[in-house]
Amino acid sequence: MAETMLAASDLTRRFGGLTAVDRVSIGLERDAIHALIGPNGAGKSTLINLLAGELQPSAGSISFRGEPVPAGRPERMAHLGIGRTFQRSNVFPEFTSFENCRLAAQARTPRPWAVFEPALKCRQCNEAAERSLATVGLDARRGVLASALSHGERRALEIAMCLAADPCVLLLDEPLAGMGTEESQRVLQLLRELRRERAILLVEHDMDAVFAVADVITVMADGAVLASGPPDAVRGDSAVRQAYLGEAL
């Protein structure tokens, strides 16, 4: 069995009286795409934000490669190699696509604070930025300000920034939302390639896409895990059908 990269155990997050994530345990294995589905408000994005350190859990713990990690410290998670994208594009609007990616790559250099050494001469950063833009097909738009990119391009830039940091765990929050068919296909193909040596958590609403690429599917509803397993098992699960999938499958 492949190594479990990132795992959560009994993770809970309450907002006032609402329990957005309710005792969720989940393990992301290397070489696998783990899809997370569920209706709106099921707690998928909250779970990603907990795993990425963006939110402090109310209870429960997170471990990386078996070691417990401090919660609520996004920069620590990024240093462990956990990359993420945001549900709503979250980029540096006044920077170009290339600069966005270079800054992402810079975070993983040995001395990201280096003073008196021009950032433009950081070869490691430049190469990583170049590579990640080419991977998502944005190389022709490298000099365009992120604020001037189309919605779909900005989604692609999100992914490129994530890749520029060379993560071993990817937490992708609806990466396909707002993308055209061609772009979506490209990203799905990319995810299949990225799966090697990495663990991927994919939150996605497009069921065709999910069933096309996922190795494991976890279904959430009302903050809790409803079912988890290989796609076929999940597809056949009656609780899942009732709660969420309806007649769609």
Place this chain on the structure above:
Amino acid sequence: MSAARRALPLIALAALAVLPALAGKFYVELVAKIMIMAVFAMSLDLLVGVTGLVSLGHAAFFGLASYVPVLAAPDKYSATSLWTSLPLAVAASALLALAIGSLALRTRGVYFIMVTLAFSQMVYFVFHDTKIAGGSDGTYLYVKPVASIGSWTPLDLGNATHFYYAMLALLVLTFAVLRLLLASRFGHALRGIRSNEQRMRALGFNTYAYKLAAFTIAGAIAGLAGYFAAVQFGFVNPEMVSWHQSANVLLMVILGGLGNLFGAIVGAFALVLAQDFFSSLTKHWLVLMGGFVILVVMLLPGGLVGVERAWLHWRRRRG
């Protein structure tokens, strides 16, 4: 236009270099004072324009350092050495900035503005309400620090021309060092924090440490300016630490244009010269001054250094 624009700073520098040969003592001293304020403004631009930290307490670091040449002297009729009192002043300001920054940077936005203001007022009242260096009256700096190497004194800080060129060198040096810093990975990270701090943390930057480093560097440079301001004026009083001083330098940065250092320099010249000009017209000059600032902010969103872009934009819109 763009070649002319690139040549402009060099022309300005050349003009500053020959000014003492052409102008009288009054203007030499005035421009030296402006250059000190420009260094002060550039240090604040590192926070406001580059990192996105609006501080309303920057005079604390300027003011603390201005007291050092007085306090470091054994008695009021003996001089300190520039080589010991200047590093002492800069270090004191840097330490104060480190201490204030470590607390203030736990807040954000308007709270950060209020907290920096509150801390600088604390420093103000330390000088105002105690007997340190003359209390609320301030005190004279009777003898200027001496810059001698052995028996050789290359620089006489009491000589207006010497002092002028020393300040010109300080301005150019500060500008060059800050430019290098902005072009570095550290500088890019600061700009990233201004643009989207949450994203920077998600990328793995410990943004608190970056902001604290910027705050400390800015405090140290403000100290550099404060020290020479005291040396030039020949006296110090709590006004150097007051929030008026903090607001004044913030106004310079905003007036000139944020985030590129040129704006801070242009803003320092514009503000001091405008004050000088308006106050020569009428004793109600503050009204004119206010109108001037409002006009610039309304018509030139990029500050005075953005005048060319604003003009092009305006012409395009008119067809």
